[in-house]
Amino acid sequence: MSDALLQMRGISKSFRGVQALKGVDFTVRAGEIHALMGENGAGKSTLIKVLTGVHARDGGEVLLAGQPVSPRAPRDAEALGISTVYQEINLIPELSVAENIMLGRQPRRFGLIDWKALHARARSALQRLEIELDLHRSVSSCSLALQQMVAIARALDVNAKLLILDEPTSSLDEHEVAELFKVLRRLRDQGLGLVFVTHFLDQVYALSDRITVLRNGELVGEFKTAELPKLLLVGKMLGREPAATEKVGATPVTGDGGKSSGDAFLVARQLGRKGAVEPLDLEIRKGEVVGLAGLLGSGRTETARLLFGADRKTSGTLTLDGQPAALSSPAQAIGAGMAFCSEDRKSEGIIPSLSVRENIILAMQAGRGFVRLLPRGRQEELAAHYIQALRIKTPSPETPMQNLSGGNQQKVLLARWLCLQPKLIILDEPTRGIDVGAKAEIEKLVDSLRREGMSILFISSELEEVVRASQRVVVLRERRKVGELSGEQINEGRIMEMIAAHE
Amino acid sequence: MSNAPASIVSRLAQSRLIWPLAGLALLLLFNLVFDRAFFDLSTRDGNLYGPIITVLRLAVKVMLLAMGMTLVIATGGVDLSVGSVMAIVGALVAFLAERAQLGFPGLLAVGLAAALIVGLFNGALVAYIGIQPIVATLIMMVLGRGVALSITGGMPVRIEDAGVLFLGRGFIAGVPVQIILVLVVFLLTALACRKTAIGLFVEAVGDNEVASRLSGVNARGIKLLTYIFCAVCAALAALVSIGDVGRVEPDRLGQMLELDAITAVVVGGTVLTGGRFTLTGSLIGALLIQTLTMTLVRQGMPSDVAPVPKALVILAVCLLQSARLRAQLAALFSKSRRAVS
Numbered sequence: 001m002s003d004a005l006l007q008m009r010g011i012s013k014s015f016r017g018v019q020a021l022k023g024v025d026f027t028v029r030a031g032e033i034h035a036l037m038g039e040n041g042a043g044k045s046t047l048i049k050v051l052t053g054v055h056a057r058d059g060g061e062v063l064l065a066g067q068p069v070s071p072r073a074p075r076d077a078e079a080l081g082i083s084t085v086y087q088e089i090n091l092i093p094e095l096s097v098a099e100n101i102m103l104g105r106q107p108r109r110f111g112l113i114d115w116k117a118l119h120a121r122a123r124s125a126l127q128r129l130e131i132e133l134d135l136h137r138s139v140s141s142c143s144l145a146l147q148q149m150v151a152i153a154r155a156l157d158v159n160a161k162l163l164i165l166d167e168p169t170s171s172l173d174e175h176e177v178a179e180l181f182k183v184l185r186r187l188r189d190q191g192l193g194l195v196f197v198t199h200f201l202d203q204v205y206a207l208s209d210r211i212t213v214l215r216n217g218e219l220v221g222e223f224k225t226a227e228l229p230k231l232l233l234v235g236k237m238l239g240r241e242p243a244a245t246e247k248v249g250a251t252p253v254t255g256d257g258g259k260s261s262g263d264a265f266l267v268a269r270q271l272g273r274k275g276a277v278e279p280l281d282l283e284i285r286k287g288e289v290v291g292l293a294g295l296l297g298s299g300r301t302e303t304a305r306l307l308f309g310a311d312r313k314t315s316g317t318l319t320l321d322g323q324p325a326a327l328s329s330p331a332q333a334i335g336a337g338m339a340f341c342s343e344d345r346k347s348e349g350i351i352p353s354l355s356v357r358e359n360i361i362l363a364m365q366a367g368r369g370f371v372r373l374l375p376r377g378r379q380e381e382l383a384a385h386y387i388q389a390l391r392i393k394t395p396s397p398e399t400p401m402q403n404l405s406g407g408n409q410q411k412v413l414l415a416r417w418l419c420l421q422p423k424l425i426i427l428d429e430p431t432r433g434i435d436v437g438a439k440a441e442i443e444k445l446v447d448s449l450r451r452e453g454m455s456i457l458f459i460s461s462e463l464e465e466v467v468r469a470s471q472r473v474v475v476l477r478e479r480r481k482v483g484e485l486s487g488e489q490i491n492e493g494r495i496m497e498m499i500a501a502h503e
Numbered sequence: 504m505s506n507a508p509a510s511i512v513s514r515l516a517q518s519r520l521i522w523p524l525a526g527l528a529l530l531l532l533f534n535l536v537f538d539r540a541f542f543d544l545s546t547r548d549g550n551l552y553g554p555i556i557t558v559l560r561l562a563v564k565v566m567l568l569a570m571g572m573t574l575v576i577a578t579g580g581v582d583l584s585v586g587s588v589m590a591i592v593g594a595l596v597a598f599l600a601e602r603a604q605l606g607f608p609g610l611l612a613v614g615l616a617a618a619l620i621v622g623l624f625n626g627a628l629v630a631y632i633g634i635q636p637i638v639a640t641l642i643m644m645v646l647g648r649g650v651a652l653s654i655t656g657g658m659p660v661r662i663e664d665a666g667v668l669f670l671g672r673g674f675i676a677g678v679p680v681q682i683i684l685v686l687v688v689f690l691l692t693a694l695a696c697r698k699t700a701i702g703l704f705v706e707a708v709g710d711n712e713v714a715s716r717l718s719g720v721n722a723r724g725i726k727l728l729t730y731i732f733c734a735v736c737a738a739l740a741a742l743v744s745i746g747d748v749g750r751v752e753p754d755r756l757g758q759m760l761e762l763d764a765i766t767a768v769v770v771g772g773t774v775l776t777g778g779r780f781t782l783t784g785s786l787i788g789a790l791l792i793q794t795l796t797m798t799l800v801r802q803g804m805p806s807d808v809a810p811v812p813k814a815l816v817i818l819a820v821c822l823l824q825s826a827r828l829r830a831q832l833a834a835l836f837s838k839s840r841r842a843v844s
Binding site: 267308310325329330331334335340342348351352353354358362363365366367368369370371372373374381416 | 602700
């Protein structure tokens with residue numbers, strides 16, 4: 001314990017009477033990557049916000065390298081050597097790489113910015129990560145992974161001892177994640193303490209040395225990653241027996257237990273959009289889950305938007321339920337029995353300041369037009385029904401959407417579409433950024449919808465999920481369909497081969 | 504038991520109507536103490552007169568404009584052209600009444616049709632071409648004033664149409680027609696927003712346009728509709744205004760009123776970034792500003808200087824509406840409650 005870089009002891013914090021942290025201990029050693037795990041609402045982000053000075057703690061003590069500290073603002077924390085890289089990359093897209101790294105602490109000479117010193121310091125910050133990057137490039141022209149690196153370089157410039165990464169990989173594809181991990185390991189070897197918050201279990205095992213698990217604001221325990229099997233970790237996060245979670249996670253749906261009647265609901269022939277998706281053929285039958293696999297940027301979301309009429313096609317034909325369809329707006333697609341849960345919940349899904357009830361009935365009301373207002377009683381009935389059926393955790397149907405956690409927001413969005421009783425629902429990354437419990441619930445829901453005869457297009461960057469959920473998998477690479485697997489052929493290895501194959 | 508009043512206080516402290524209402528109440532209280540005559544009401548030929556009635560009459564234009572402006576702002580837009588729309592409609596009505604001997608129904612129809620066209624133009628630029636609202640409506644603001652001046656050749660024109668004059672100066676059952684008109688427009692707008700889904704769609708589009716569109720909401724159509732409605736409100740404000748004054752001066756009619764309307768909406772509690780809106784709040788906002796101006800003038804402040812305290816009051820109300828300050832105030836209330844119990 002003597003080499004502890006950070007020790008937090010007995011940390012407590014409550015908001016308006018709700019105890020978010022109850023006497024939590026958290027220790028990070030120099031030269032280790034420490035994963036902080038827990039479901040949504042476990043207290044991860046509160047703990048980090050206490051550490052970085054966003055929230056003041058109610059009780060407990062924080063020692064950094066043996067010295068008691070109590071930062072009152074993120075700036076204090078940075079000065080102490082505690083830096084944070086957030087999930088949403090906080091960079092200014094039009095400024096250069098160097099400017100972003102040095103923003104807010106530009107070296108000055110005679111009151112003016114000393115550009116030479118600025119570039120020198122930015123260069124040395126990037127060198128520490130051992131990455132090559134043109135300092136003069138605007139950040140918006142860099143890939144997301146590079147932007148993430150710039151954000152890390154920015155955090156590291158202030159002689160950080162402790163680096164906190166909050167969901168750093170949620171917008172990166174596999175290759176980019178590998179790049180990021182290389183950098184993180186390098187920093188660990190330089191003696192930095194790293195705190196890693198993520199929902200991806202595989203990444204925790206690939207990267208971290210130790211794991212601290214929180215649940216309901218309490219410490220469950222600290223474990224060496226090598227000594228904690230994945231199943232046990234999930235059990236500790238959920239507070240359930242491992243056997244039970246195993247059953248949820250591994251529901252076999254590859255058989256033909258549903259009403260997969262063989263009639264196609266959607267048939268696309270050479271459907272494409274210039275610059276977004278090369279012409280492709282696609283068929284989704286009734287009562288079938290078709291998975292769409294591929295790396296980030298492979299055209300998964302673009303395909304979904306094209307099918308839904310959010311973007312217009314430039315080639316090919318689309319048939320829905322045997323009828324030729326020319327969709328030029330989402331409203332038309334919805335009218336034809338389609339629904340689309342976007343991957344970008346925050347900017348394309350939720351209406352943040354409207355209530356849960358209003359968010360649920362929005363699509364249905366839009367379908368009725370503005371004159372025939374859904375009676376208030378019916379609205380409340382629908383909201384109450386879906387809050388119960390999908391187990392949406394909300395204080396009331398009138399709570400603003402922005403107050404809900406990510407998983408519950410996702411369920412509200414599902415409710416928005418399910419109340420239309422669509423014939424086809426497109427789920428684009430429905431489990432991104434939500435906790436393990438909600439993930440399992442959504443997977444179960446997908447399976448039961450399929451059994452009721454709904455067609456589902458399931459998009460996920462977690463292959464494991466695609467394999468589990470789908471009867472057929474369409475693989476995309478570089479905006480092109482490169483193959484299709486069905487039934488017994490579907491496994492992660494085959495899909496990865498197809499994604500990785502060269503022509 | 505002791506909880507109930509405190510919870511009402513803290514709920515009120517979180518409502519967006521509380522601060523404009525409190526400001527208005529404070530002003531009225533001030534007048535009650537220092538200027539009793541402010542509340543004097545008299546009847547002449549059975550018609551109501553008095554400082555309060557004057558405040559209401561003077562606030563009518565801004566209240567009408569604020570109705571339309573509220574919906575435009577709720578979609579995340581803004582309409583700078585309403586003052587110029589008033590000028591166009593006023594000039595057109597005066598010109599046609601004089602030259603074409605058009606009767607009141609014809610004048611009303613022409614005025615509303617002109618507003619419709621301008622609203623369509625504004626709305627199309629914003630919703631379908633994607634020009635930023637402030638720029639799109641700035642175009643009409645500049646263009647409209649010029650059009651109005653060229654209609655009348657730059658000269659003031661007298662209004663003699665009995666219908667228009669009645670709108671501005673008439674009384675129904677002792678109450679000025681203007682005030683009744685505002686109430687009718689307010690009630691119809693509120694009904695249209697809450698008894699149909701327009702209110703929901705406007706708020707959804709203002710809060711997250713992309714998500715609304717993906718949910719099947721006709722976001723462009725909704726935006727277009729709000730700009731048309733806003734221009735129609737401006738046309739009504741123009742008719743009331745020229746009927747009251749009895750003449751049209753196309754270079755002055757409606758000038759700077761767009762800013763008063765925006766101020767009324769913001770003071771009333773609708774935020775400029777769009778989303779949730781309150782029509783009642785906008786009415787109260789317009790009344791607050793007019794009551795303040797009237798109070799200052801009656802206290803002997805020269806009307807040139809009156810804008811300064813006006814600005815300060817607007818600042819105060821906006822500060823009180825800031826979420827952060829409100830949360831702190833709410834915390835203060837709950838703390839004092841705890842201390843009491």
